[in-house]
Amino acid sequence: MEAVTVEQICAAAGIGPATFYRHFGTKDGVLFAYRPFFLEAIREAVARAPTGTTADQLEGALLGFADYLEVHAEELAMRDRIVTANPVLLSRTLLVQREWEAELAGALAAARDVPDTDPTVWWNAALGLVVIRAAFRRWRGGTTATLRQCVGESFAEAAVTIGRCTDPEHLHGGVPSHPA
Amino acid sequence: MEAVTVEQICAAAGIGPATFYRHFGTKDGVLFAYRPFFLEAIREAVARAPTGTTADQLEGALLGFADYLEVHAEELAMRDRIVTANPVLLSRTLLVQREWEAELAGALAAARDVPDTDPTVWWNAALGLVVIRAAFRRWRGGTTATLRQCVGESFAEAAVTIGRCTDPEHLHGGVPSHPA
Numbered sequence: 001m002e003a004v005t006v007e008q009i010c011a012a013a014g015i016g017p018a019t020f021y022r023h024f025g026t027k028d029g030v031l032f033a034y035r036p037f038f039l040e041a042i043r044e045a046v047a048r049a050p051t052g053t054t055a056d057q058l059e060g061a062l063l064g065f066a067d068y069l070e071v072h073a074e075e076l077a078m079r080d081r082i083v084t085a086n087p088v089l090l091s092r093t094l095l096v097q098r099e100w101e102a103e104l105a106g107a108l109a110a111a112r113d114v115p116d117t118d119p120t121v122w123w124n125a126a127l128g129l130v131v132i133r134a135a136f137r138r139w140r141g142g143t144t145a146t147l148r149q150c151v152g153e154s155f156a157e158a159a160v161t162i163g164r165c166t167d168p169e170h171l172h173g174g175v176p177s178h179p180a
Numbered sequence: 181m182e183a184v185t186v187e188q189i190c191a192a193a194g195i196g197p198a199t200f201y202r203h204f205g206t207k208d209g210v211l212f213a214y215r216p217f218f219l220e221a222i223r224e225a226v227a228r229a230p231t232g233t234t235a236d237q238l239e240g241a242l243l244g245f246a247d248y249l250e251v252h253a254e255e256l257a258m259r260d261r262i263v264t265a266n267p268v269l270l271s272r273t274l275l276v277q278r279e280w281e282a283e284l285a286g287a288l289a290a291a292r293d294v295p296d297t298d299p300t301v302w303w304n305a306a307l308g309l310v311v312i313r314a315a316f317r318r319w320r321g322g323t324t325a326t327l328r329q330c331v332g333e334s335f336a337e338a339a340v341t342i343g344r345c346t347d348p349e350h351l352h353g354g355v356p357s358h359p360a
Binding site for chain 2: 055090092095122128157
Protein backbone atom coordinates (compact mmCIF):
# COMPACT_ATOMS: atom_id res chain seq x y z
CA MET A 1 0.00 0.00 0.00
CA GLU A 2 2.83 2.39 0.88
CA ALA A 3 4.41 1.65 -2.53
CA VAL A 4 1.30 2.74 -4.40
CA THR A 5 0.67 6.48 -4.73
CA VAL A 6 -2.76 8.08 -4.97
CA GLU A 7 -1.65 9.32 -8.41
CA GLN A 8 -1.12 5.75 -9.57
CA ILE A 9 -4.49 4.65 -8.19
CA CYS A 10 -6.16 7.63 -9.93
CA ALA A 11 -4.40 6.92 -13.21
CA ALA A 12 -5.47 3.27 -13.08
CA ALA A 13 -9.04 4.27 -12.23
CA GLY A 14 -9.16 7.11 -14.75
CA ILE A 15 -10.16 9.78 -12.22
CA GLY A 16 -8.57 12.96 -10.93
CA PRO A 17 -6.98 13.26 -7.45
CA ALA A 18 -9.66 15.77 -6.34
CA THR A 19 -12.38 13.23 -7.12
CA PHE A 20 -10.41 10.57 -5.28
CA TYR A 21 -10.04 12.62 -2.10
CA ARG A 22 -13.67 13.78 -2.20
CA HIS A 23 -14.87 10.14 -2.34
CA PHE A 24 -12.37 8.33 -0.17
CA GLY A 25 -10.82 10.94 2.12
CA THR A 26 -7.52 9.06 2.48
CA LYS A 27 -5.52 6.47 0.58
CA ASP A 28 -6.60 3.78 3.06
CA GLY A 29 -10.21 4.95 2.73
CA VAL A 30 -10.47 3.45 -0.73
CA LEU A 31 -10.10 -0.02 0.83
CA PHE A 32 -12.94 0.55 3.27
CA ALA A 33 -15.26 2.74 1.19
CA TYR A 34 -17.40 -0.33 0.41
CA ARG A 35 -18.50 -0.64 4.06
CA PRO A 36 -22.02 0.89 3.92
CA PHE A 37 -22.87 -0.99 0.70
CA PHE A 38 -21.83 -4.34 2.16
CA LEU A 39 -23.83 -3.71 5.33
CA GLU A 40 -26.86 -2.93 3.19
CA ALA A 41 -26.26 -6.14 1.19
CA ILE A 42 -26.28 -8.13 4.45
CA ARG A 43 -29.61 -6.60 5.49
CA GLU A 44 -31.13 -7.34 2.08
CA ALA A 45 -29.83 -10.92 2.03
CA VAL A 46 -31.46 -11.59 5.40
CA ALA A 47 -34.73 -9.98 4.31
CA ARG A 48 -34.84 -12.28 1.26
CA ALA A 49 -33.72 -15.46 3.03
CA PRO A 50 -36.28 -18.25 3.51
CA THR A 51 -37.69 -18.50 7.00
CA GLY A 52 -38.21 -21.98 8.44
CA THR A 53 -35.43 -23.17 10.72
CA THR A 54 -32.84 -20.67 11.98
CA ALA A 55 -30.15 -22.73 10.20
CA ASP A 56 -32.03 -22.52 6.88
CA GLN A 57 -32.49 -18.78 7.30
CA LEU A 58 -28.81 -18.25 8.14
CA GLU A 59 -27.69 -20.38 5.19
CA GLY A 60 -30.05 -18.52 2.83
CA ALA A 61 -28.78 -15.15 4.05
CA LEU A 62 -25.13 -16.18 3.64
CA LEU A 63 -25.77 -17.50 0.12
CA GLY A 64 -27.58 -14.30 -0.81
CA PHE A 65 -24.70 -12.21 0.55
CA ALA A 66 -22.27 -14.41 -1.41
CA ASP A 67 -24.15 -13.52 -4.61
CA TYR A 68 -23.56 -9.85 -3.84
CA LEU A 69 -19.87 -10.46 -3.08
CA GLU A 70 -19.56 -12.40 -6.36
CA VAL A 71 -20.43 -9.25 -8.31
CA HIS A 72 -17.53 -7.50 -6.56
CA ALA A 73 -15.17 -10.50 -6.80
CA GLU A 74 -12.45 -8.64 -8.70
CA GLU A 75 -12.33 -5.73 -6.23
CA LEU A 76 -12.37 -8.16 -3.31
CA ALA A 77 -9.44 -10.12 -4.70
CA MET A 78 -7.47 -6.88 -5.18
CA ARG A 79 -8.38 -5.68 -1.70
CA ASP A 80 -7.34 -9.06 -0.32
CA ARG A 81 -3.89 -8.80 -1.90
CA ILE A 82 -3.36 -5.28 -0.52
CA VAL A 83 -4.42 -6.24 3.03
CA THR A 84 -2.30 -9.42 2.98
CA ALA A 85 0.72 -7.39 1.91
CA ASN A 86 0.09 -4.71 4.58
CA PRO A 87 -0.39 -6.23 8.06
CA VAL A 88 -1.25 -2.80 9.47
CA LEU A 89 -4.55 -2.97 7.55
CA LEU A 90 -5.48 -6.27 9.22
CA SER A 91 -6.77 -4.76 12.45
CA ARG A 92 -9.10 -2.48 10.53
CA THR A 93 -10.30 -5.46 8.49
CA LEU A 94 -11.07 -7.29 11.75
CA LEU A 95 -13.17 -4.33 12.91
CA VAL A 96 -15.06 -4.46 9.60
CA GLN A 97 -15.73 -8.19 10.11
CA ARG A 98 -17.10 -7.40 13.58
CA GLU A 99 -19.39 -4.81 11.96
CA TRP A 100 -20.68 -7.41 9.49
CA GLU A 101 -21.38 -9.73 12.39
CA ALA A 102 -23.33 -7.04 14.29
CA GLU A 103 -25.30 -6.16 11.12
CA LEU A 104 -26.14 -9.82 10.50
CA ALA A 105 -27.28 -10.21 14.12
CA GLY A 106 -29.45 -7.10 13.92
CA ALA A 107 -31.04 -8.17 10.63
CA LEU A 108 -31.73 -11.73 11.86
CA ALA A 109 -33.26 -10.35 15.07
CA ALA A 110 -35.53 -8.05 13.04
CA ALA A 111 -36.57 -10.87 10.68
CA ARG A 112 -37.31 -13.17 13.62
CA ASP A 113 -39.00 -10.46 15.66
CA VAL A 114 -36.76 -11.13 18.66
CA PRO A 115 -34.48 -8.72 20.56
CA ASP A 116 -30.85 -8.19 19.42
CA THR A 117 -29.78 -9.91 22.65
CA ASP A 118 -31.36 -13.24 21.61
CA PRO A 119 -28.66 -15.93 22.11
CA THR A 120 -29.54 -17.86 18.93
CA VAL A 121 -29.25 -14.68 16.88
CA TRP A 122 -25.82 -14.01 18.40
CA TRP A 123 -24.67 -17.58 17.62
CA ASN A 124 -26.01 -17.47 14.09
CA ALA A 125 -24.21 -14.19 13.37
CA ALA A 126 -20.90 -15.30 14.92
CA LEU A 127 -20.96 -18.65 13.13
CA GLY A 128 -22.09 -16.93 9.94
CA LEU A 129 -18.95 -14.80 9.94
CA VAL A 130 -16.77 -17.89 10.47
CA VAL A 131 -18.51 -19.50 7.48
CA ILE A 132 -17.81 -16.39 5.37
CA ARG A 133 -14.14 -16.40 6.43
CA ALA A 134 -13.88 -20.10 5.56
CA ALA A 135 -15.53 -19.51 2.20
CA PHE A 136 -13.03 -16.74 1.38
CA ARG A 137 -10.12 -19.03 2.33
CA ARG A 138 -11.51 -21.73 0.07
CA TRP A 139 -12.11 -19.26 -2.77
CA ARG A 140 -8.69 -17.61 -2.38
CA GLY A 141 -7.10 -21.09 -2.46
CA GLY A 142 -7.50 -21.06 -6.22
CA THR A 143 -10.71 -23.06 -6.63
CA THR A 144 -12.83 -22.65 -9.77
CA ALA A 145 -15.96 -22.62 -7.57
CA THR A 146 -18.03 -19.46 -7.15
CA LEU A 147 -18.21 -17.67 -3.80
CA ARG A 148 -21.78 -18.98 -3.48
CA GLN A 149 -20.55 -22.57 -3.86
CA CYS A 150 -17.73 -21.92 -1.37
CA VAL A 151 -20.25 -20.56 1.18
CA GLY A 152 -22.48 -23.62 0.69
CA GLU A 153 -19.55 -26.02 1.18
CA SER A 154 -18.23 -24.10 4.21
CA PHE A 155 -21.66 -24.10 5.80
CA ALA A 156 -21.86 -27.89 5.46
CA GLU A 157 -18.34 -28.26 6.85
CA ALA A 158 -19.25 -26.16 9.91
CA ALA A 159 -22.27 -28.35 10.63
CA VAL A 160 -20.18 -31.53 10.41
CA THR A 161 -17.31 -30.14 12.49
CA ILE A 162 -19.23 -28.95 15.49
CA GLY A 163 -22.57 -30.71 15.15
CA ARG A 164 -22.98 -33.31 17.81
CA CYS A 165 -26.70 -33.81 17.72
CA THR A 166 -27.63 -35.61 20.88
CA ASP A 167 -31.21 -34.35 20.66
CA PRO A 168 -33.22 -35.91 17.81
CA GLU A 169 -35.25 -32.68 17.51
CA HIS A 170 -32.19 -31.02 16.05
CA LEU A 171 -31.71 -33.56 13.27
CA HIS A 172 -32.12 -32.46 9.67
CA GLY A 173 -33.71 -29.17 10.54
CA GLY A 174 -31.97 -27.13 13.21
CA VAL A 175 -33.87 -25.07 15.74
CA PRO A 176 -37.24 -23.65 14.60
CA SER A 177 -37.16 -19.90 13.91
CA HIS A 178 -40.37 -19.41 15.79
CA PRO A 179 -40.70 -22.06 18.49
CA ALA A 180 -44.32 -22.98 19.07
CA MET B 181 -7.78 4.68 29.54
CA GLU B 182 -6.83 8.26 28.61
CA ALA B 183 -8.19 9.40 31.98
CA VAL B 184 -5.87 7.09 33.91
CA THR B 185 -2.23 8.12 34.26
CA VAL B 186 0.70 5.73 34.54
CA GLU B 187 1.30 7.29 37.98
CA GLN B 188 -2.19 6.26 39.12
CA ILE B 189 -1.69 2.73 37.80
CA CYS B 190 1.70 2.53 39.56
CA ALA B 191 0.27 3.84 42.83
CA ALA B 192 -2.55 1.30 42.68
CA ALA B 193 -0.09 -1.52 41.88
CA GLY B 194 2.50 -0.35 44.44
CA ILE B 195 5.37 -0.13 41.91
CA GLY B 196 7.55 2.69 40.61
CA PRO B 197 7.16 4.20 37.11
CA ALA B 198 10.60 2.85 36.05
CA THR B 199 9.47 -0.70 36.86
CA PHE B 200 6.25 -0.10 34.99
CA TYR B 201 7.95 1.09 31.81
CA ARG B 202 10.58 -1.70 31.98
CA HIS B 203 7.81 -4.33 32.14
CA PHE B 204 5.12 -2.91 29.91
CA GLY B 205 6.83 -0.40 27.62
CA THR B 206 3.69 1.74 27.22
CA LYS B 207 0.49 2.47 29.08
CA ASP B 208 -1.46 0.27 26.65
CA GLY B 209 1.18 -2.48 27.03
CA VAL B 210 -0.12 -3.33 30.48
CA LEU B 211 -3.36 -4.54 28.91
CA PHE B 212 -1.59 -6.85 26.48
CA ALA B 213 1.36 -8.00 28.60
CA TYR B 214 -0.45 -11.28 29.32
CA ARG B 215 -0.24 -12.38 25.66
CA PRO B 216 2.64 -14.92 25.81
CA PHE B 217 1.28 -16.52 28.98
CA PHE B 218 -2.17 -17.01 27.48
CA LEU B 219 -0.71 -18.50 24.31
CA GLU B 220 1.28 -20.94 26.44
CA ALA B 221 -1.89 -21.80 28.38
CA ILE B 222 -3.66 -22.62 25.09
CA ARG B 223 -0.82 -24.97 24.04
CA GLU B 224 -0.87 -26.71 27.44
CA ALA B 225 -4.67 -27.07 27.45
CA VAL B 226 -4.54 -28.77 24.04
CA ALA B 227 -1.67 -31.05 25.12
CA ARG B 228 -3.73 -32.19 28.15
CA ALA B 229 -7.08 -32.52 26.35
CA PRO B 230 -8.46 -36.02 25.78
CA THR B 231 -8.05 -37.36 22.27
CA GLY B 232 -10.95 -39.33 20.80
CA THR B 233 -13.20 -37.28 18.51
CA THR B 234 -12.06 -33.85 17.31
CA ALA B 235 -15.08 -32.34 19.09
CA ASP B 236 -14.12 -34.00 22.40
CA GLN B 237 -10.55 -32.79 22.03
CA LEU B 238 -11.67 -29.24 21.23
CA GLU B 239 -14.09 -29.19 24.17
CA GLY B 240 -11.42 -30.54 26.54
CA ALA B 241 -8.91 -27.93 25.38
CA LEU B 242 -11.42 -25.09 25.80
CA LEU B 243 -12.38 -26.27 29.30
CA GLY B 244 -8.70 -26.53 30.26
CA PHE B 245 -8.07 -23.02 28.96
CA ALA B 246 -11.11 -21.80 30.92
CA ASP B 247 -9.52 -23.17 34.11
CA TYR B 248 -6.47 -21.03 33.38
CA LEU B 249 -8.60 -17.97 32.65
CA GLU B 250 -10.51 -18.55 35.90
CA VAL B 251 -7.30 -18.00 37.90
CA HIS B 252 -6.97 -14.60 36.20
CA ALA B 253 -10.67 -13.78 36.42
CA GLU B 254 -10.22 -10.55 38.35
CA GLU B 255 -7.61 -9.14 35.93
CA LEU B 256 -9.77 -10.20 32.97
CA ALA B 257 -12.81 -8.40 34.35
CA MET B 258 -10.74 -5.23 34.88
CA ARG B 259 -9.24 -5.50 31.40
CA ASP B 260 -12.70 -6.01 29.98
CA ARG B 261 -13.99 -2.81 31.59
CA ILE B 262 -11.04 -0.79 30.25
CA VAL B 263 -11.42 -2.12 26.68
CA THR B 264 -15.20 -1.61 26.70
CA ALA B 265 -14.69 1.99 27.83
CA ASN B 266 -11.98 2.64 25.18
CA PRO B 267 -13.11 1.61 21.67
CA VAL B 268 -9.60 2.33 20.32
CA LEU B 269 -8.37 -0.73 22.22
CA LEU B 270 -10.90 -2.98 20.51
CA SER B 271 -8.95 -3.45 17.28
CA ARG B 272 -5.90 -4.59 19.22
CA THR B 273 -8.09 -6.99 21.21
CA LEU B 274 -9.38 -8.43 17.92
CA LEU B 275 -5.79 -9.02 16.78
CA VAL B 276 -5.12 -10.84 20.08
CA GLN B 277 -8.19 -13.03 19.51
CA ARG B 278 -6.86 -13.89 16.05
CA GLU B 279 -3.55 -14.86 17.68
CA TRP B 280 -5.37 -17.18 20.11
CA GLU B 281 -7.13 -18.78 17.16
CA ALA B 282 -3.84 -19.37 15.31
CA GLU B 283 -2.23 -20.79 18.46
CA LEU B 284 -5.17 -23.13 19.02
CA ALA B 285 -5.01 -24.29 15.39
CA GLY B 286 -1.25 -24.91 15.61
CA ALA B 287 -1.57 -26.84 18.88
CA LEU B 288 -4.48 -28.96 17.59
CA ALA B 289 -2.54 -29.71 14.38
CA ALA B 290 0.50 -30.80 16.43
CA ALA B 291 -1.61 -32.99 18.74
CA ARG B 292 -3.33 -34.61 15.75
CA ASP B 293 -0.14 -34.92 13.74
CA VAL B 294 -1.68 -33.15 10.75
CA PRO B 295 -0.48 -30.01 8.91
CA ASP B 296 -1.60 -26.53 10.09
CA THR B 297 -3.55 -26.28 6.85
CA ASP B 298 -5.89 -29.16 7.81
CA PRO B 299 -9.48 -27.87 7.29
CA THR B 300 -10.88 -29.54 10.42
CA VAL B 301 -8.14 -27.95 12.53
CA TRP B 302 -9.03 -24.54 11.07
CA TRP B 303 -12.75 -25.05 11.79
CA ASN B 304 -12.10 -26.27 15.32
CA ALA B 305 -9.93 -23.24 16.09
CA ALA B 306 -12.33 -20.70 14.57
CA LEU B 307 -15.34 -22.22 16.31
CA GLY B 308 -13.33 -22.56 19.52
CA LEU B 309 -12.79 -18.80 19.58
CA VAL B 310 -16.49 -18.15 19.03
CA VAL B 311 -17.23 -20.48 21.97
CA ILE B 312 -14.75 -18.53 24.14
CA ARG B 313 -16.33 -15.21 23.11
CA ALA B 314 -19.79 -16.59 23.92
CA ALA B 315 -18.56 -17.87 27.29
CA PHE B 316 -17.17 -14.44 28.16
CA ARG B 317 -20.46 -12.79 27.20
CA ARG B 318 -22.32 -15.23 29.41
CA TRP B 319 -19.86 -14.76 32.28
CA ARG B 320 -19.85 -10.95 31.94
CA GLY B 321 -23.67 -11.01 31.98
CA GLY B 322 -23.51 -11.43 35.75
CA THR B 323 -23.95 -15.18 36.12
CA THR B 324 -22.70 -16.98 39.24
CA ALA B 325 -21.30 -19.76 37.01
CA THR B 326 -17.54 -20.25 36.61
CA LEU B 327 -15.82 -19.58 33.28
CA ARG B 328 -15.44 -23.36 32.90
CA GLN B 329 -19.22 -23.81 33.25
CA CYS B 330 -19.83 -20.96 30.79
CA VAL B 331 -17.51 -22.60 28.25
CA GLY B 332 -19.31 -25.94 28.67
CA GLU B 333 -22.72 -24.31 28.17
CA SER B 334 -21.55 -22.25 25.18
CA PHE B 335 -20.04 -25.34 23.55
CA ALA B 336 -23.37 -27.15 23.85
CA GLU B 337 -25.20 -24.09 22.47
CA ALA B 338 -22.90 -23.98 19.42
CA ALA B 339 -23.57 -27.64 18.65
CA VAL B 340 -27.33 -27.13 18.84
CA THR B 341 -27.28 -23.90 16.81
CA ILE B 342 -25.35 -25.07 13.80
CA GLY B 343 -25.55 -28.84 14.10
CA ARG B 344 -27.71 -30.27 11.38
CA CYS B 345 -26.57 -33.86 11.43
CA THR B 346 -27.77 -35.39 8.20
CA ASP B 347 -25.08 -38.10 8.40
CA PRO B 348 -25.64 -40.63 11.21
CA GLU B 349 -21.87 -41.07 11.53
CA HIS B 350 -21.69 -37.61 13.03
CA LEU B 351 -24.21 -38.30 15.75
CA HIS B 352 -23.12 -38.22 19.38
CA GLY B 353 -19.43 -38.30 18.56
CA GLY B 354 -18.26 -35.78 16.00
CA VAL B 355 -15.57 -36.56 13.47
CA PRO B 356 -12.84 -38.98 14.65
CA SER B 357 -9.50 -37.30 15.35
CA HIS B 358 -7.65 -40.01 13.48
CA PRO B 359 -9.88 -41.37 10.72
CA ALA B 360 -9.12 -45.03 10.04
